[in-house]
Amino acid sequence: MRKVCIQVEQSLGERLRQLLIEEELLDIEFPITKKNDLLFFPLRYEIPESQLSKFTHISKELKLVEKELEPFNRKPPDLVTALEGKLPVPLIESIPHSLDIIGEIAVVELDTPVTPYESVIGEAIMEVNSRVTTVYVKEGGITGIRRIRPLRLIAGKAQATTIHTEYGVQLAIDVTQTYFSPRLGTEHDRVTGLIQPNEVLVDMFTGVGPFALLAANRQPVTVYAIDINNQAIKCLEKSLTLNRLTGRIIPLVGDVRNIVQERLVGVADRVIMNLPHDAFSYLDVAAIATKKRGGTIHFYGITSQTQSLEMLSAEVLAQLTNQGYKATIQKSRIVRPSAPHENQVVLDLQVIPE
Numbered sequence: 001m002r003k004v005c006i007q008v009e010q011s012l013g014e015r016l017r018q019l020l021i022e023e024e025l026l027d028i029e030f031p032i033t034k035k036n037d038l039l040f041f042p043l044r045y046e047i048p049e050s051q052l053s054k055f056t057h058i059s060k061e062l063k064l065v066e067k068e069l070e071p072f073n074r075k076p077p078d079l080v081t082a083l084e085g086k087l088p089v090p091l092i093e094s095i096p097h098s099l100d101i102i103g104e105i106a107v108v109e110l111d112t113p114v115t116p117y118e119s120v121i122g123e124a125i126m127e128v129n130s131r132v133t134t135v136y137v138k139e140g141g142i143t144g145i146r147r148i149r150p151l152r153l154i155a156g157k158a159q160a161t162t163i164h165t166e167y168g169v170q171l172a173i174d175v176t177q178t179y180f181s182p183r184l185g186t187e188h189d190r191v192t193g194l195i196q197p198n199e200v201l202v203d204m205f206t207g208v209g210p211f212a213l214l215a216a217n218r219q220p221v222t223v224y225a226i227d228i229n230n231q232a233i234k235c236l237e238k239s240l241t242l243n244r245l246t247g248r249i250i251p252l253v254g255d256v257r258n259i260v261q262e263r264l265v266g267v268a269d270r271v272i273m274n275l276p277h278d279a280f281s282y283l284d285v286a287a288i289a290t291k292k293r294g295g296t297i298h299f300y301g302i303t304s305q306t307q308s309l310e311m312l313s314a315e316v317l318a319q320l321t322n323q324g325y326k327a328t329i330q331k332s333r334i335v336r337p338s339a340p341h342e343n344q345v346v347l348d349l350q351v352i353p354e
């Protein structure tokens, strides 16, 4: 494409470049080219020769010349732009349903009508997000005791492991074998921001250990990080090395009920119990893990059209009373929507045996 450029001696190029930027004249979509000891600065629009006088204090040798230039290959600003012309317009508008970026891996939810275009969509996701090298599509909901979701590769490298950075901490994750949601980042940060030096924590459903790792990175604490999924604990062990946090976190594989009953009764200043869909089954375990003088429990649950936050709070307090604890709610909040008409919520509870 033909572009009008200002020609200048190389030694004066930087001064001219600064001035052209200030005047908003430099076209940054095109390269500055060089021939012998001359530089050519592409302009956003044509100017008359007379306007060169603005810059003649830099050099009297400035000239306007035309050059054949190719624009830089800039990545599209968003997915809709990247997909323009590649699939029917009405379909583009519904894409994607949801997109999570975990390290170098994108996990996308797509509606059935776009299935024939899924590899095109995967490529476009990589084009827009330059760090992404692998794209998986969700093939169902989160299920089972390990809380994992079936995924299918639609673009890029077949690689399920990655390193995701959350608040300066590197988290090793296998997206096909472990639970992880980048949407919980703010909550990981909030809870670990409450922790005091030298606390003992029990992270009952640690997964790949984001609460445990952020806590140990922030404060000198001892964290018992428990999960029934061996792969999740392997990821946590890798992160301990990556973040040089070995020693502050004790990773434990197994059923939390057995582990707490066998070795963690009465040890914790703080218990984190993030298993929202089955939280009530383990509230007694959380309570017995707290110290005799009392402790904090971060209880994650689900509210819905039939279970309001008030109802859930009342149920939690009633269960703790029945178990012989005096409990107060220090804070309650919606963490994120978890399904249509459902929210993941958290109660920060202070409990003390009666």
Ligand SMILES: C[S@@+](CC[C@H](N)C(=O)[O-])C[C@H]1O[C@@H](n2cnc3c(N)ncnc32)[C@H](O)[C@@H]1O
Pocket (backbone or CB within 6 Å): 145, 146, 147, 179, 180, 181, 184, 204, 205, 206, 207, 208, 209, 210, 211, 226, 227, 228, 229, 232, 254, 255, 256, 257, 274, 275, 276
């Ligand atoms: C929602 S995920 C963990 C989330 C994690 N705390 C985070 O913020 O990313 C729940 C985890 O609990 C684990 N789990 C489920 N039942 C368990 C049990 N009875 N004992 C120990 N871990 C369990 C699952 O393997 C899963 O990794």
